[in-house]
Amino acid sequence: MKRMDIRAGAALFASLGMAAMPAAAQSAADISLTRLDCGKTTTVADVSRFSDVAAFPGLKIQLTFSCYLVKHGNDYLVWDAGNPAATPDKTLPTSPASSLVEQLAQLKLTPAQITYVGISHYHGDHVGQVASFPQATLLIGKGDWDALTDAKPIAAANPANFAHWISGGGKVEPQSGDKDVFGDGSVIMLNTPGHTPGHHSLLVKLKETGNMLISGDLAHFRENYDGNGVPTFNTSRAETLASLDRFKKLAANLKATVIIQHDARDIDKLPAFPASAK
Numbered sequence: 001m002k003r004m005d006i007r008a009g010a011a012l013f014a015s016l017g018m019a020a021m022p023a024a025a026q027s028a029a030d031i032s033l034t035r036l037d038c039g040k041t042t043t044v045a046d047v048s049r050f051s052d053v054a055a056f057p058g059l060k061i062q063l064t065f066s067c068y069l070v071k072h073g074n075d076y077l078v079w080d081a082g083n084p085a086a087t088p089d090k091t092l093p094t095s096p097a098s099s100l101v102e103q104l105a106q107l108k109l110t111p112a113q114i115t116y117v118g119i120s121h122y123h124g125d126h127v128g129q130v131a132s133f134p135q136a137t138l139l140i141g142k143g144d145w146d147a148l149t150d151a152k153p154i155a156a157a158n159p160a161n162f163a164h165w166i167s168g169g170g171k172v173e174p175q176s177g178d179k180d181v182f183g184d185g186s187v188i189m190l191n192t193p194g195h196t197p198g199h200h201s202l203l204v205k206l207k208e209t210g211n212m213l214i215s216g217d218l219a220h221f222r223e224n225y226d227g228n229g230v231p232t233f234n235t236s237r238a239e240t241l242a243s244l245d246r247f248k249k250l251a252a253n254l255k256a257t258v259i260i261q262h263d264a265r266d267i268d269k270l271p272a273f274p275a276s277a278k
């Protein structure tokens with residue numbers, strides 16, 4: 001019996017050691033994080049509707065639209081696909097000055113080099129250019145994927161942008177929990193539902209700059225993040241509060257820098273494009 005216990009203990013120790021390996025092994029890949037412009041940043045918005053407890057009557061905040069590129073060795077993740085880019089026949093008030101494809105070209109990257117396109121959630125200002133990456137594997141929360149593929153999609157979802165994947169033409173991996181994107185613990189899509197059913201945020205562990213937590217729309221601006229605010233248009237108040245609790249505890253324990261994607265005041269937490277944080 002005693003010998004068995006020692007063996008079991010050794011096996012447990014070995015398995016814990018194995019479980020800890022990916023985090024330790026992350027030094028292998030060269031990782032960097034670049035912010036991409038995903039929409040006009042001139043909007044000063046009345047944010048009253050971002051609080052279901054009327055916390056911000058008449059408050060106006062400079063909102064922005066940001067997307068991100070994560071380089072991991074020779075693989076790339078584009079995080080969120082922003083507002084639709086201008087086309088020869090159509091420019092929306094929120095169209096970015098240059099498309100994601102044009103910005104990637106400045107980094108000498110083609111859409112075919114993008115391994116994954118990760119989408120925080122199905123709203124139009126996060127999915128506008130997803131179709132520019134047909135060869136990428138689509139990573140999206142299962143709750144949002146289910147909404148996009150529903151026979152009668154809700155108005156807030158944008159299935160037309162995902163036609164390539166919905167039709168079976170592209171590879172999609174719907175996520176019901178967290179997703180360790182590159183398998184070494186360095187880049188993790190975090191399951192943070194509430195804004196939408198399958199909403200995700202992103203953790204990127206940079207070697208020099210440290211851990212970065214990118215919000216998705218878990219919060220849209222600092223005042224709502226600090227006060228655990230819930231927008232009137234979220235799909236679940238309870239899930240939003242639980243997700244904020246998780247995200248904040250992660251940020252504290254990992255000593256992470258939090259970047260709120262829509263808050264223009266968070267922009268300079270990363271170097272200006274085309275520079276990246278490593």
Ligand SMILES: [Zn+2]
Nearest residue numbers: 123125126217
């Ligand atoms: Zn948004």
